[in-house]
Amino acid sequence: EAITVGELAKRMGEKGADLVKELFNLDMMVTVNQTIDQDTAELLVEQFGHNIQKVSESDVDISAEEDVDPEETLQPRPPVVAVMGHVDHGKTSLLDALRKTNVTRGEAGGITQHIGAYQVTTKDKSKITFLDTPGHAAFSEMRARGANVTDIVVLVVAADDGIMPQTIEAINHAKAADVPIIVAINKIDKPEANPQNIRNRLLEHEVIVEEMSGDVQDVEVSAKEGTGLEDLIEKINLQAELMELKARPDRDAEATVVEAQLDKGRGPVATVLINRGTLKRGDTFVVGTQSGKVRALINDQGKQVKEAGPSVPVEVLGLSGVPSAGDMLTVVENEQRAREVAQYRQEKATEKRTALAPTSFDTMFNKSNVTEWPVVVKADVQGSVEAITSALHNLSNDDIKVRVLHAGVGAITETDVQLAAGSKAPIIGFNVRPNAKARELVKRDGVRMMYHDVIYHLTDEITGELLGVLGPLK
């Protein structure tokens, strides 16, 4: 007997996203709409520490509400596009080039700044939102948390290279999420470019372009020389039209956190993408287990705005703490309500952690010969912390378990070094370095440091390391 994750979540009074995340931790990539078997369902119920009769918690936690906006209130909204592909195939270059096509660029005082997503206005006045975090980690992590913000994936493939491991990974992610792909064959300015070869090779991965009587659009571009960009934008718009993307603008906002960090001058800052409704200055909200009141909204041009509607990326100031990428921001009626819900979620998160400990997967199957590989993770933004933690988790198998002793945002501190030294663990610094005091300790205690700025490289190094400890991974 099978049940959808969404239905099970409803019966358990849990968030669908939490179940999806738990399943992800069990190495099962499913969405809320997919079905799971009875055994898995029972396991989940156990994991969450309650039985199936539990009543809905919607009266306590607003996120359990599943209200649907009436059809007549819906308005067209811009598509949200993620750019994916193999390392060095030109994702960053393409995102930069596309940003420059913005017709409203260069308005007075407008300096583009990186906030994790940006919006361009095209020649025909339509808008497109691009997630400005190239790579799969952000996409898969957000998806793992049940946040499906991406409408379209632009798959970048270098015409002088070919289909590479991360190209395939991107295809699989897009397919699993049921998100349509547009292939951007990049670097066609290179003399050795062979776009036809790319089209042929894509066939092997069931990505069939229109020219080969499939339904996937493809376009030849050069991010370097700016050719083919208009064409790409046109194709994105065409795809978006087919999808009839809509959201209700005139209601309290719901948004998804794309990126969040602790800013020295401004405190906790989160970039969110509005799913529906309009977020306004002064709005009171809950975001994950944090709450807050919108003190300022800053757009991708670095300008303060009064409000932001569906598909608009915007930086939010006025949070009580740093939320996680994929967290849902929900506007509530007042501060008391916000605090209540935030506190409730916090308690529930703690409860869940303690409740989970004795029935965690490892002890359940009574694995006695598991070797642990401890590690401390520090990164520049919360999104990376989570992406790395989940990537590390995926490297574990029956024989070896990557154990993240601590994972957090910010420079590597003395405490981190002490923690690592105590467990003979290395420290991963992802776009961060140790402060002066920590550096001394690192030297004194001989702690091993692993600095990286590409998750793919990081996991490669660790896979090698684990192979050394144990012999081949499964």
Ligand code: GDP
């Ligand atoms: P990413 O790792 O996918 O983000 O790739 P990057 O955008 O960093 O690009 C990798 C390298 O390819 C850089 O040296 C770019 O300058 C180069 N590159 C990107 N796009 C093009 C292109 O259209 N033509 C050529 N000739 N080089 C490109």
